Amino acid sequence: MNAVAPSGGPTDARKVRDAWVVCGLLAAATLVNLLLDRYVSVTSQAMIYVLAVVVASYTLGWLPSLFSAVAAVTLFNFFFIPPRYTFQVEAQENLFALFAMLAVALVISHLGTALRRETEAARMNERRARQLQELATDLAAATLPAEVHLLAQRHLGRAFPGPCVVALLDAHGNLQLQPEQESSYRDGMLACIREAATLGPGTGRWPGLHAWYLPLRAETHTGGAACVQNVSAYDHSGREHAQAICAQAGQALWRLKLSAGMHEAQEQSQWHRAQSTFLAAISHDFRTPLAAIMGAASSLQTQRDRLPPPQQERLLATILSESRHLATLTENTLQLVRLDHAGDLRMDWESVEEIVGSVLARVRQRDVAHRIQSRVPAALPLIKADPVLLAQLLENLLDNALKYSAELIELEVALKNHRIELAVHDRGDGIPAGEVLAIFEPYRRGDRSGQRGAGLGLAVCRAIARAHGGELSVHARPGGGSTFMLELPVDVAQPATESA
Numbered sequence: 343m344n345a346v347a348p349s350g351g352p353t354d355a356r357k358v359r360d361a362w363v364v365c366g367l368l369a370a371a372t373l374v375n376l377l378l379d380r381y382v383s384v385t386s387q388a389m390i391y392v393l394a395v396v397v398a399s400y401t402l403g404w405l406p407s408l409f410s411a412v413a414a415v416t417l418f419n420f421f422f423i424p425p426r427y428t429f430q431v432e433a434q435e436n437l438f439a440l441f442a443m444l445a446v447a448l449v450i451s452h453l454g455t456a457l458r459r460e461t462e463a464a465r466m467n468e469r470r471a472r473q474l475q476e477l478a479t480d481l482a483a484a485t486l487p488a489e490v491h492l493l494a495q496r497h498l499g500r501a502f503p504g505p506c507v508v509a510l511l512d513a514h515g516n517l518q519l520q521p522e523q524e525s526s527y528r529d530g531m532l533a534c535i536r537e538a539a540t541l542g543p544g545t546g547r548w549p550g551l552h553a554w555y556l557p558l559r560a561e562t563h564t565g566g567a568a569c570v571q572n573v574s575a576y577d578h579s580g581r582e583h584a585q586a587i588c589a590q591a592g593q594a595l596w597r598l599k600l601s602a603g604m605h606e607a608q609e610q611s612q613w614h615r616a617q618s619t620f621l622a623a624i625s626h627d628f629r630t631p632l633a634a635i636m637g638a639a640s641s642l643q644t645q646r647d648r649l650p651p652p653q654q655e656r657l658l659a660t661i662l663s664e665s666r667h668l669a670t671l672t673e674n675t676l677q678l679v680r681l682d683h684a685g686d687l688r689m690d691w692e693s694v695e696e697i698v699g700s701v702l703a704r705v706r707q708r709d710v711a712h713r714i715q716s717r718v719p720a721a722l723p724l725i726k727a728d729p730v731l732l733a734q735l736l737e738n739l740l741d742n743a744l745k746y747s748a749e750l751i752e753l754e755v756a757l758k759n760h761r762i763e764l765a766v767h768d769r770g771d772g773i774p775a776g777e778v779l780a781i782f783e784p785y786r787r788g789d790r791s792g793q794r795g796a797g798l799g800l801a802v803c804r805a806i807a808r809a810h811g812g813e814l815s816v817h818a819r820p821g822g823g824s825t826f827m828l829e830l831p832v833d834v835a836q837p838a839t840e841s842a
């Protein structure tokens with residue numbers, strides 16, 4: 343990871359190092375000149391000192407390079423301008439040459455320092471641009487505000503010597519700061535959020551601060567604030583870089599907020615759509631039996647004396663069967679809603695034989711032709727189940743078999759591979775292969791169903807089966823008809839049986 347931290351003021355260690363570099367360069371130039379003294383002219387020796395000044399000004403700050411320019415001219419005068427080994431200058435011409443050399447050395451040291459600064463600034467800008475690009479890529483992949491927080495904190499930490507602190511606003515508009523950070527950062531952060539601008543050195547706002555306070559802001563939305571400490575009022579490009587990091591983080595937070603809002607709106611509209619489909623289907627299915635009940639009841643009320651007993655019986659039978667239909671419809675609808683909240687299931691250890699027995703007792707009242715036969719083995723293990731729901735599942739399957747077939751119906755229970763299998767076999771028309779999936783969807787009816795129904799029964803059955811960790815499927819029966827197969831898991835660990 344590249345550090346993007348700007349070079350701060352020179353440290354003591356650096357000052358010492360610069361002094362050594364200046365001394366070394368000037369000592370080397372003097373040594374070379376002394377060695378070449380017999381072979382080269384004074385002009386060439388002056389050039390060697392100028393070279394030392396060029397190197398110093400390109401590698402060091404402006405103060406050491408200025409010092410090296412003055413020192414080079416002084417050393418040149420001392421060692422090589424007659425009278426040698428004194429600071430005096432004999433000839434006027436030499437004095438002029440010394441001044442000219444001083445001027446050249448100063449100009450070169452100034453140009454060298456400026457060039458070095460520009461090169462450093464260009465390198466810094468390049469590193470910062472690369473960092474912003476990297477941050478943009480990281481933020482694009484962020485899916486949670488906490489990730490944006492982490493990224494902003496990490497990138498500010500890399501860009502500035504700091505310390506840097508980032509805090510997000512929670513849903514109630516409170517800054518999420520660590521308790522130990524509260525007193526130091528809260529006021530500044532809240533102020534920059536309120537003013538929607540950077541505060542601190544060089545900003546013209548709150549210049550007395552020693553840190554920049556920056557809002558994480560995009561459009562009109564502020565998602566939090568950052569604080570960057572130990573900054574300089576003159577570091578304009580550093581401030582712009584901090585602002586760019588905070589703006590990117592603000593935009594990412596704004597994007598997350600927008601997409602969360604969109605997701606919520608989508609869910610709500612889906613829920614409203616489902617609700618209205620549900621209500622439309624319910625009201626349609628409830629209206630027909632209700633109309634029949636009301637018609638039959640009002641005929642009985644107004645014309646009972648005039649109606650012959652068989653017709654009265656027929657009307658009463660209509661009321662009973664329509665009420666039963668309404669009860670089934672209501673029960674299935676309620677269970678479908680209830681199964682949406684699977685947490686409401688009242689699971690307990692239950693005996694399959696007992697559930698099957700109670701269902702058969704009820705259904706057989708409607709099975710006037712005694713078509714249902716059952717085979718339930720003894721000593722089946724107990725299962726964890728909601729008995730009301732499981733009974734309803736079985737009742738729906740048996741009712742369907744009675745409705746969609748005219749021959750014998752077999753209810754078969756078996757224990758296979760730690761699963762209890764409940765199969766309802768009938769000899770009806772069967773289910774066409776293309777409808778096998780659709781009939782388990784709510785409000786979906788078979789194309790050729792001549793019988794009345796709402797298309798809810800099998801949807802409820804499958805939801806009940808799955809809520810018990812099981813599965814409901816349908817298969818074509820060899821020889822015609824269908825087999826509806828319910829498979830339920832059996833816990834290996836059974837409850838301890840109570841001694842009588």
Ligand code: ADP
Binds near residue numbers: 746773
């Ligand atoms: P409904 O019976 O109210 O239509 P269901 O969800 O119980 O709703 O059944 C959906 C469809 O599945 C029925 O419309 C029918 O076409 C088909 N179906 C259900 N059980 C049987 C069966 N035992 N034999 C043939 N078709 C059946």
